[in-house]
Amino acid sequence: MAEQQGKPDNTRIVRRLLLTVVGMFAFGFALVPLYDVFCDITGFNGRFTDGQAAANTKTVDTSRTVNVQFITRVNKGMPWGFEPEVNSVRVHPGETKVVNFLANNPTGGNMIAQAIPSVAPGEASLYLNKVECFCFNQQPLAAGAKTAMPMQFYLDPEIPDDIHTVTLSYTMYDMTENATPDALAAIAQPVN
Amino acid sequence: MSIRLITALTAMFPIAAQAQSQFNLTQGVTEISQRVYDLHMTIFYICCVIGVIVFGAMFWSMIRHRKSNGRKPATFHESVKVEILWTIIPFLILIGMAIPATSTLIAMEDSSESDVTVLVTGSQWKWHYKYFDSNVEYFSLLATQRDQIENKLEKGENYLLEVDRPLVIPTDRKVRFLITSDDVIHSWWVPDFAVKKDANPGFINEAWTKVDQPGIYRGQCAELCGKDHGFMPVVVIAKEPAEYDKWLAAQEEIQRKAKEEEQRLLAMSMDMTELMDLGEQVYLGSCAACHQANGEGIPGVFPALKGSPMALNDMEGHIDIVVNGKSGTSMQAFGNQLSLRELAAVITYERNAWGNDTGETVQASDVNAYMNE
Amino acid sequence: MSTVVGEMDQHDDHHHHAPSGVTRWLFTTNHKDIGSMYLWFSFIMFLVGGSMAMVIRAELFQPGLQLVDPHFFNQMTTVHGLIMVFGAVMPAFTGLANWMIPMMIGAPDMALPRMNNWSFWILPFAFAILLASLFMEGGGPAFGWTFYAPLSTTYSSDSTALFVFSVHIMGISSIMGAINVIVTIMNMRAPGMTYMKMPLFVWSWFITAFLLIAVMPVLAGAVTMVLTDKYFGTSFFDAAGGGDPVMFQHIFWFFGHPEVYIMILPSFGIVSAIIPAFARKPLFGYASMVYATAAIAGLSFLVWAHHMFTTGMPVFAELFFMYCTMLISVPTGVKVFNWVATMWRGSITFETPMLFSLAFVILFTIGGFSGLMLAITPVDFQYHDTYFVVAHFHYVLVSGAIFSIMAAAYFWLPKWTGHMYDEGLAKLHFWASLISVNVLFFPMHFAGLAGMPRRIPDYSIQFADINQIVSIGGFAFGLSQLIFLWVVIKCVKGGEKAPAKPWEGAEGLEWTVPSPAPYHTFDTPPDTSKTPPEAQDHG
CATH class of the missing domain: 2.60.40.420 (Cupredoxins -  blue copper proteins)
Incomplete structure (x- = not known):
């Protein structure tokens, strides 16, 4: 009925609309990387791509200090001990500091873990630069072993004046299940 | 729109101004909560005024401009002037609302050093x-x-x-x-x-x-x-x-x-009755919300402990899951929520209640040994 | 002023009657049949979702746990929301679109009648799956209709797969319906029916359809991610794998806020048809109504994060979303002012469709006021996730969207059935609904302000009185809808014969065909160039 009567370009409109539908479905997924980029730029949710930063080349701003606090958490189902050596450090913006994080694996099996960072206030994540961090990679730890993991960082001297405290939190997640048995077996007991 | 003006305005409405009304937002006990309350009342009163005008016009026309009054309909149906007017006026009112809202929001984000x-x-x-x-x-x-x-x-x-x-x-x-x-x-x-x-x-x-x-x-x-x-x-x-x-x-x-x-008590063993009594208490407080008081859980959501293979046969697995929890499920790590005695008692209870009669006891020292193995 | 095109309508010449029996309904490609099925389906879903609301209100009648356990309570709130949004309001609008759009623009049918049949017939399956999930081990979805991760992923029961599947089907159905509406409006308008002469109901649906095309696929994406996160080891929303649960909320509300307007824009169209009819005066500011609708639709893509102020956002983002949200009240205000101006110096009568439309304007505006209050970020921290929000969106959706659907049903029932409905019973339905809906939702504002969170099965004793009143209002509102069922059945079965144009002031092509509307209308397109629907040039 209607098909014969309708103007002939029905299919063209339908095709365009269907393309829009497919495009919007893809857009839904494209929001995932877009969101990451957005978070990197704005410090949304205290999230940032945990990339390695170059060493500081700007002058250290000794006129003020910022309190950097460390929080460690272990995801449930994970028996590791995981603590910062110090709770907090006071740094001048631009000054590079190293803080050790202590981890131990009390179980009878080799394990692999990944630490996921988060920063509060979110805005501060834009100015927190890590030159070296255990969180860049997964951390293997042999049965019963202990380790000290270093994190070297500095705050960008351009960090806004109204940020006095920066809290860096790490949550340790168990990644052992995703690892191959060979990789697990290859984890060596630390020498110390 | 100063705070003082708003407070004065508020005082004129006895019901709303009544401190900590049961039907209104709390004024709270901080400077911020007071500002939030004032902002809430400001916006509320603005909405009331707009409401009175709009609904007033509407009811006026419902009462006066009815057919049963013998009204003949007018025929006007557009006026660019009027449209522009009632686009601009609300916009200005919004700006009036946005100013105190913005300043309160910025005050909330104050990031001065905390004690x-x-x-x-x-x-x-x-x-x-x-x-x-x-x-x-x-x-x-x-x-x-x-x-x-x-x-x-x-x-x-x-x-x-x-x-x-x-x-x-x-x-x-x-x-x-x-x-x-x-x-x-x-x-x-x-x-x-x-x-x-x-x-x-x-x-x-x-x-x-x-x-x-x-x-x-x-x-x-x-x-x-x-x-x-x-x-x-x-x-x-x-x-x-x-x-x-x-x-x-x-x-x-x-x-x-x-x-x-806790360390001192490690050396002491508790007998079955003691463990079961304490265990039941702990179970009802910490476990029954999910696994239910009768140990049957909620099928498909929270597993049953009654007759579960782990509670019957696998003691080490049982201690592990209670102490460390299980990732990807609602099962939490109770290792840092309960004392060693309580952990021992609740595990013993789960292994012996509801017909799970394994007869086995778990002591605080067993749990301690597992945690530090 | 009325149009007289109907006289030359040739529908009777080759009028063949509708086939009978089950196959008529199964295989029908007739827009009127499909429209009726949509409307009946949505009414059944309205009763199913409503009975879940009755369970919720019965449990909340008193403090303490009486009837259901908290897990089942959560399933009720979740499925109530899903059914009302996707099963009651949206199909009702699609049903109205099917019935009215071809008749309003002088088209013989929808542009894609076979797809039309499909888009309806997959719906019952979607909801059968959703309802069946309630009987699974572990129960149905219990994470709220917003299904925030990780409650809906890692921590949900296995019925989540069914939930995802059923949402996919609902989405496909809506998208097909929207495509159909767009193609119909673009290609099937009668000669002389230019865009700026289309009735506002058609305009508002045209814009709604584009919103549907834009956001339903995003919802499909969100549920797909939930599915793969739960069953296939991805971690879109799991921090352990580099994901973020807050991202779920961004994706969901990117769909969710336009979705809110999908459920209200057609209402604007309905009310814009009814108020002029009973004020006997043309709609004030037709063009500004069109622009306002388009503006609301456009702004709806820029405000999603106002649902998430408490998730922790930088101040600039909070300010941006607050300003954009406040801005929406400008075009919405224009609409309300236009309706009031339409009534101004009219010659008003108060038949049931008009009563529901007037109640719509007032109660929707109240919902708009609470919406404006919710837009103010610092205060939203206090309102968020309390009964204040519940009151707000029920004012907008029940006394807004649902009331407009009731108004539409009464307005066009004579056209659909050929009989006048029982005005006395209908007025009883209106007054019972109006009073009970306010007893039901108005006190919720107070509960929310006093600090009662939403989605809780039990509450502290200070909220006991308010909840008791609310529950009584709820039961009364539920019962009142049975009057509506009675009126409709009575009207379908018989009653005073309806003329082609039962409402003195009504305008539009649908009133030029006899009542009931013949099975096929406008096989030969009417010439509308001489008599545009509002009988006025809109410039």
């Missing part, structure tokens, strides 16, 4: 508080008796708004809350502070308050977090700074003693 930092962690369905710069940490659970919820006992004054161990903070000090979660999203809310912040698993959020008056302030989890979402209240006690310091020192002492006591 006390508390790490608030939500989990299904309890809060955990940890004082930064101190060893004091504890869980805060609903204290309302099950029998009150099930209507077997009369409900108390603070029904569902009472916890076993409230958070304690000092007055007149800036307290910073770092908020996160162990499992699903929760939301930590104390209306009197005008603080509501989501607890997102894996991420930390920040909020702060500065309380003016000592007192007990009650709130609730505000984000749907599963079955017992309605049963995880927040209770905060604000104490004078001196009293707060005393309290914190006492807590440190208590926690240190408890650890010593």
Whole structure:
């Protein structure tokens, strides 16, 4: 009925609309990387791509200090001990500091873990630069072993004046299940 | 639109101005919560005025311009002038609203240095508080008796708004809350502070308050977090700074003693009856919300313990799951929530209750050995 | 002023009657049949979702746990929301679109009649799956209709797969319906029916359809991610794998806020048809109504994060979303002012469609006021996730969207059935609904302000009185809808014969065909160039 009567370009409109539908479905997924980029730029949710930063080349701003606090958490189902050596450090913006994080694996099996960072206030994540961090990679730890993991960082001297405290939190997640048995077996007991 | 003007305006409306009305937003006990309240009332009154004008015109025309009054319809149907007018006027009103809203919002984000930092962690369905710069940490659970919820006992004054161990903070000090979660999203809310912040698993959020008056302030989890979402209240006690310091020192002492006591008790074995009695208590407090008092769980959601292979045969697995929890499920790590004795008792209870009669006991020393193996 | 095109309508010449029996309904490609099925389906879903609301209100009648356990309570709130949004309001609008759009623009049918049949017939399956999930081990979805991760992923029961599947089907159905509406409006308008002469109901649906095309696929993406996170080891929303649960909320509300307007824009169209009819005066500011609708639709893509102020956002983002949200009240205000101006110096009568439309304007505006209050970020921290929000969106969706659907049903029932409905019973339905809906939702504002969170099965004793009143209002509102069922059945079965144009002031092509509308209308397109629907040039 209607098909014969309708103007002939029905299919063209339908095709365009269907393309829009497919495009919007893809857009839904494209929001995932877009969101990451957005978070990197704005410090949304205290999230940032945990990339390695170059060493500081700007002058250290000794006129003020910022309190950097460390929080460690272990995801449930994970028996590791995981603590910062110090709770907090006071740094001048631009000054590079190293803080050790202590981890131990009390179980009878080799394990692999990944630490996921988060920063509060979110805005501060834009100015927190890590030159070296255990969180860049997964951390293997042999049965019963202990380790000290270093994190070297500095705050960008351009960090806004109204940020006095920066809290860096790490949550340790168990990644052992995703690892191959060979990789697990290859984890060596630390020498110390 | 000064605050003073608003307060004066507020005073003219006796019902709304009545302090801490049962039907209105709380004015709270912080400068911010007062500002939020004033903002709320301002916007409310503006809406009322607009409402009176719009609905007034509408009712006027409903009463006067009816056919039964013999009205002949007019024929006008457009006027660019009028359209522009009622686009611009609301826009100006909005700007008037946006100015105080913006300044309040910016005041809320004040990031000056805080005096006390508390790490608030939500989990299904309890809060955990940890004082930064101190060893004091504890869980805060609903204290309302099950029998009150099930209507077997009369409900108390603070029904569902009472916890076993409230958070304690000092007055007149800036307290910073770092908020996160162990499992699903929760939301930590104390209306009197005008603080509501989501607890997102894996991420930390920040909020702060500065309380003016000592007192007990009650709130609730505000984000749907599963079955017992309605049963995880927040209770905060604000104490004078001196009293707060005393309290914190006492807590440190208590926690240190408890650890010593725990080590001392390691050597002592408890007999089956003792273990079962304590175990039942702990079970009802910490486990029954999911696994149910009869141990049968909720099929498809929370596994049954009654007749479960783990409770019957696998003691090491049983200790492991209670102590460390299980990732990807609601099963929490109770290793840091319960004492060694309580852990031993509850595991023993689960292995012997509801016809699980394994006859095996688990002692605090067994749990301790497992945790430090 | 009325149009007289109907006289030359040739529908009777080759009028063949509708086939009878089950196959008529199964295989029908007739827009009127499909429209009727949509409307009946949505009414059944309205009753199913409504009975879940009754369970919720019965449990909340008193403090303490009486009838259901908290897990089942959460399933009720979740499925109530899903059914009302996707099963009651949206199909009702699609049903109205099917019935009215071809008749309003002088088209013989929808442009894609076979797809039309499909888009309806997959719906019952979607909801059968959703309802069946309630009987699974572990129960149905219990994470709220917003299904925030990780409650809906790691921590949900296995019925989540069914939930995802059923949402996919609902989405496909809506998208097909929207495509059909767009193609019909673009290609099937009668000669002389230019865009700026289309009735506002058609305009508002045209814009709604584009919103549907834009956001339903995003919802499909969100549920797909939930599915793969739960069953296939991805971690879009899991911090352990580099994901973020807050991202779920961004994706969901990117769909969710336009979705809210999908459920209200057609209402604007309905009310814009009814108020002029009973004020006997042309709609004030037709063009500005069109622009306002388009503006609301456009702004709806810029405000999603106002649902998430408490998730922790930088101040600039909070300010941006607050300003954009406040801005929406400008075009919405224009609409309300236009309706009032339409009534101004009219010659008003108060038949049931008009009563529901007037109630719509007032109660929707109240919902708009609370929406404006919710937009103010600092205060939203206090309102968020409390009964204040519940009150707000029920004012907008029940006394807004649902009331407009009731108004539409009464307005066009004579056209659909050929009989006048029982005005006395209908007025009883209106007054019972109006009073009970306010008893039901108005006190919720107070509960929310006093601090009662939403989605809780039990509450502290200070909220006991308010909840008791609310529950009584709820039961009364539920019962009142049975009067509506009675009126409709009575009207379908018989009643006073309806003329082609039962409402003195009504305008539009649908009133030029006899009542009931013949099975096929406008096989020969009417010439509308001489008599545009509002009988006025809109410039």
